[in-house]
Amino acid sequence: MIKRSRQREAIRQCLMGRYDHPTAETVCMSIKDEFPNISLGTVYRNLSLLSDMGEIQKITVSGGPDRFDGNPAPHYHFTCRKCGCMMDLDMAPQEQLNKLAAEHFAGEIDSHSILFSGLCPGCKQQTS
Secondary structure, rough: OOOOOHHHHHHHHHHOOOOOOOOHHHHHHHHHOOOOOOOOHHHHHHHHHHHOOOOEEEEEEOOOOOOEOOOOOOOEEEEEEEOOEEEOOOOOOOOOOHHHHOOOOOOOOOOOEEEEOOHHHHHHHOOO
């Protein structure tokens, strides 16, 4: 069993109140008022632990820092190639993808992660 930590709980609460999928640096800056001496390393370690425990999601972005989501339920994400924002897609998880992939794989598939990319509504409107 993992010991309870006030810092870890503050990090988790910070993520629960956000929908912008912040980076570890953003989370660190957000809780600095409550924990002025917290280090970025401590935030990274706690985010990794929370992710490993299934309490949050860690989203790896190609060419950018990892982002974090306080919603651990299966869902899809979108990232804008122009402004870099990340958001949830309002779309049901496609569980049949696990079965389809399993037909082409000798191992065992029990989950998947998909990150869509393109232009967010704001950036799309600017290019129109």
